[in-house]
Amino acid sequence: MRLDELGDWRRTHLSNEITPELASAEVTLMGSVVDVRDLGGIKFLILRDAGGTIQVTAPKAKTSRRILAKIDSLSKESSIAVRGKVVTAKQAPRGMEVVPTDIKLLNAAITPLPLDPTGRVKADLDTRLDSRLLDLRRPKTMAIFKIRHKVLQIVREFLVSKGFIEVNTPKIVATATESGAALFPISYFEREAFLGQSPQLYKEILTGCFDRVFEIGPIFRAEEHDTTRHLNEVTSVDIEAAFVTQEDVMRILEELIVRVFNRVKQRCAGELKVLKHDLKEPNPPFPRITYGEALKKLDDAGVKVPWGQDLPTPAERRLGELVGGTFFVVDWPTETKPFYIMPHKDDPKLCCAFDLMHEGLELASGGTRIHQEKLLIKQLRQKGLNPKRFESHLKNYRWGLPPHSGFGLGLDRLVMVLTGAKNIRECVLFPRDRRRLVP
RNA sequence: GCCCUGGUGGUGUAGACCGGAUAACAUGUAGGCCUGUCGAGCCUACGCCUCGGGUUCAAAUCCCGGCCAGGGCGCCA
Numbered sequence: 001m002r003l004d005e006l007g008d009w010r011r012t013h014l015s016n017e018i019t020p021e022l023a024s025a026e027v028t029l030m031g032s033v034v035d036v037r038d039l040g041g042i043k044f045l046i047l048r049d050a051g052g053t054i055q056v057t058a059p060k061a062k063t064s065r066r067i068l069a070k071i072d073s074l075s076k077e078s079s080i081a082v083r084g085k086v087v088t089a090k091q092a093p094r095g096m097e098v099v100p101t102d103i104k105l106l107n108a109a110i111t112p113l114p115l116d117p118t119g120r121v122k123a124d125l126d127t128r129l130d131s132r133l134l135d136l137r138r139p140k141t142m143a144i145f146k147i148r149h150k151v152l153q154i155v156r157e158f159l160v161s162k163g164f165i166e167v168n169t170p171k172i173v174a175t176a177t178e179s180g181a182a183l184f185p186i187s188y189f190e191r192e193a194f195l196g197q198s199p200q201l202y203k204e205i206l207t208g209c210f211d212r213v214f215e216i217g218p219i220f221r222a223e224e225h226d227t228t229r230h231l232n233e234v235t236s237v238d239i240e241a242a243f244v245t246q247e248d249v250m251r252i253l254e255e256l257i258v259r260v261f262n263r264v265k266q267r268c269a270g271e272l273k274v275l276k277h278d279l280k281e282p283n284p285p286f287p288r289i290t291y292g293e294a295l296k297k298l299d300d301a302g303v304k305v306p307w308g309q310d311l312p313t314p315a316e317r318r319l320g321e322l323v324g325g326t327f328f329v330v331d332w333p334t335e336t337k338p339f340y341i342m343p344h345k346d347d348p349k350l351c352c353a354f355d356l357m358h359e360g361l362e363l364a365s366g367g368t369r370i371h372q373e374k375l376l377i378k379q380l381r382q383k384g385l386n387p388k389r390f391e392s393h394l395k396n397y398r399w400g401l402p403p404h405s406g407f408g409l410g411l412d413r414l415v416m417v418l419t420g421a422k423n424i425r426e427c428v429l430f431p432r433d434r435r436r437l438v439p
Numbered sequence: 440g441c442c443c444u445g446g447u448g449g450u451g452u453a454g455a456c457c458g459g460a461u462a463a464c465a466u467g468u469a470g471g472c473c474u475g476u477c478g479a480g481c482c483u484a485c486g487c488c489u490c491g492g493g494u495u496c497a498a499a500u501c502c503c504g505g506c507c508a509g510g511g512c513g514c515c516a
Contacts (some may be wrong), residue, residue, distance in 0.1 A: 010511075025449095034475090035478090036477060037475095037476050037477075037478060038473090039473060039474060039475070039477095039479080039480095040472065040473040040474065041473070041474030042473095042474040042475065042476080043468080043474095043476095044475080044476055044479090046477080046478075055476090055477075056477090057475080059474065059475090060474070061474080075468095076467095089475080089477045089484095090475095090477080091477085092475085092477085093474095093477055111447040111449085111469090112450080112467055112468055112486095113449070113450085113467085114449060114469075115449080115450055116449095116450060116451085116466065118478075119476060121449065121450055121451055121465075121466045121467080122449080122450080122451045122452085123450055123506090124450090124508075124509080125509080126507085126508055126509080127450070127451090127508095128454085131510095164468080181515060181516065182514090183515090184514085196515070197516075200516075214488075221515065223514055223515045224440070224513095224515095225465095225513080225514055225515055226440090226512090226513090226514095227510095227511085227512085227513095227514095228509095228511095230514090230515070243477070246467075251495035271442095310515090312512085313511090313512070313513085314511095314512080336516095338514075341516090352490090363484055365516090395491085416509095435507085
């Protein structure tokens with residue numbers, strides 16, 4: 001198949017910009033072939049671009065044989081450019097169509113394709129991820145990532161309006177700085193380094209100069225988890241603010257979640273319709289349930305969790321059913337949370353930490369952080385960590401680091417909730433899990 | 440890592456329990472008919488049993504193992 005050069009052709013309009021006012025104007029469209037319907041005396045070509053789809057109509061009697069032959073030669077999903085005249089037509093899908101005067105085949109798609117890009121014939125998630133580009137041309141998949149884009153925009157707007165500064169911290173780190181999650185070791189010249197599991201320590205330090213910071217970026221966990229809500233590379237929305245406590249950042253988080261749900265519902269109505277997802281907006285203030293109350297509720301429902309343990313998945317789900325909607329779990333046992341979380345003054349067995357739950361799914365966790373070096377060293381020792389290895393972090397605390405609080409919010413999980421996706425892989429362009437490293 | 444379920448044309452499914460004959464359906468692809476399709480319609484053709492071993496006269500079907508996938512769990516500051 002001979003391909004045409006783009007040459008000096010440039011797109012003049014997107015498909016959704018073809019309006020009745022353009023009637024009889026010449027336009028140049030660029031996009032992909034969705035379908036060709038040949039009725040003998042008339043051919044219809046459906047072109048899709050970033051604006052949607054538009055019908056290109058070629059009546060046999062009024063179209064050159066060269067163009068008719070060209071249309072016949074096009075395979076689905078091929079990249080094309082169409083130059084033609086805008087025509088109003090009652091029978092056209094949107095009342096407007098384009099009659100071609102010239103068509104360029106810029107790149108041909110092979111046949112058969114590894115999946116149906118219209119989405120009419122189902123395909124397994126695994127098959128879809130293997131051919132993600134084609135999958136992303138499916139309306140449902142596209143809708144998820146348009147919503148994700150909108151969420152990022154809303155989150156940035158909101159946090160900036162609250163005085164937060166966006167920062168970028170290193171993803172290559174020297175040591176396994178925090179206890180807990182396993183890290184991916186990487187080769188860093190003559191040394192070993194790791195992929196960062198969280199921007200936690202960096203963002204805390206940065207409250208000492210920027211007051212309020214946030215970072216939206218990748219975090220890496222080398223855990224061999226194999227579930228519908230874990231990946232080895234995820235995007236977190238991390239915030240940290242000076243001179244505030246847990247309760248203040250919980251209110252920020254609450255407002256943020258409400259804002260995101262509200263704006264997505266308003267601005268992504270079309271995408272939600274494609275996904276057939278009825279988004280229920282949570283009402284503030286979200287219930288605050290203590291860890292102790294959560295255990296009691298679970299016990300009453302026949303689910304036993306020993307005090308001092310994190311909630312296992314089935315318990316989380318049950319609690320989600322019992323409480324319903326979006327809620328906070330507060331006053332966690334100090335032993336379940338990391339070393340930098342502030343213990344309660346009057347009861348150091350409990351700490352100033354919270355989890356944000358949405359229908360049994362943990363969306364975020366945060367708390368009041370320790371800002372006194374002495375206490376931090378004590379907590380490090382408590383967790384069996386060696387304070388000497390944290391020297392480069394600890395020295396910041398000698399320079400008047402303010403009291404601060406923050407949280408980390410899982411963006412991919414938030415998008416799951418907003419789109420109704422049942423598997424986190426649906427919400428990440430190129431997910432990384434225990435087995436998948438490509439594409 | 441453990442448990443459960445599965446792997447059939449390019450894609451998604453049926454067949455399998457209860458072994459046997461031309462492996463079915465939708466979509467797709469190729470070709471044909473048709474001047475208003477819009478999930479176009481109609482006709483013709485093409486294309487499939489995950490891999491290895493076992494049982495049997497005979498295996499897509501039963502058994503064992505591998506690999507892969509889906510779900511559940513564990514792990515997850």
